Amino acid sequence: MDAIDLKILALLQEDGGLSNADIAERVGLSATPCWRRIRHLEETGVIRRRVALLDRDRLNVGVTVFVNIRTNQHNPEWLARFASAVDDIPEVVEFYRMAGDVDYLLRIVVPDIAAYDGVYKRLIAAIDLYDVSSSFAMEEIKYTTALPLAYVKDRSSTR
Amino acid sequence: MDAIDLKILALLQEDGGLSNADIAERVGLSATPCWRRIRHLEETGVIRRRVALLDRDRLNVGVTVFVNIRTNQHNPEWLARFASAVDDIPEVVEFYRMAGDVDYLLRIVVPDIAAYDGVYKRLIAAIDLYDVSSSFAMEEIKYTTALPLAYVKDRSSTR
DNA sequence: TATGAAACATGTCCTGA
């Protein structure tokens, strides 16, 4: 992964709609080698996938809720059931196992508080939770899917 | 926005690399009307953008940290400066103003705890914060950019 | 819905370090 690959990644994580020709021009390559690099980045999994990002408000899910969960069940079977229940709830868009006093953190998107209550009930119906506390976001000030590229290790040799 | 639009959105937010021809076939349209619908969804902002999602581990930012921030400054100028400082820190990928006892919530991605300390220092150097508490994620169990489509209001008439 | 021009993707082959 050299400087040109990084440039390609920077472009594509900002605008996945760029054509190969566009990218080639911007990174100073002709179409073929650029296309080969992109394909290589996809095949080796550096580029995980390409997606369209939709507008939360237009889809009527403008409200974000963070849910802190504590549990007294700390066995793998319970977690597997929990993970699978959460996976089936499309309103849950992020789900982390945490260090510290909170065990799990969920990010949920819904139209309003009433709808959040519906998700909450689905959640506690599916799985036994010890303590659940919800915080509402008033404003989304920044949201990006673009990762920082400053920490990438150079792998020019292992290509 | 009718059922076919929803189907198009569902496909594109899962796989933004699908060609128009692919989508047309899957939603049961011929190429031209399908293409017009996609363009309309882009022009009206329902599709905000297309991006490539990269692999956190491959880019050496496998560690996620949530940062809860409390402040004693509640004026718009301070928030504007805070927002702009955060915008300049690429490690901060999400940033919300919260209701409740925490004022702001950040999600940060870094390679390790040492790197997080660097980001933390940049943050407090840029802006005056009252109370900062960090929680580390041990495991990302679910992360999706796909929004739930179940709450979309039908706008067939207003097309 | 159909047609068609232009742009694009993507394979093969060739060149030079």
Added chain:
DNA sequence: TCAGGACATGTTTCATA
């Protein structure tokens, strides 16, 4: 041997009727 470049072919995009 490896990365870039030229070219050829099938596909896709997108305007028009």
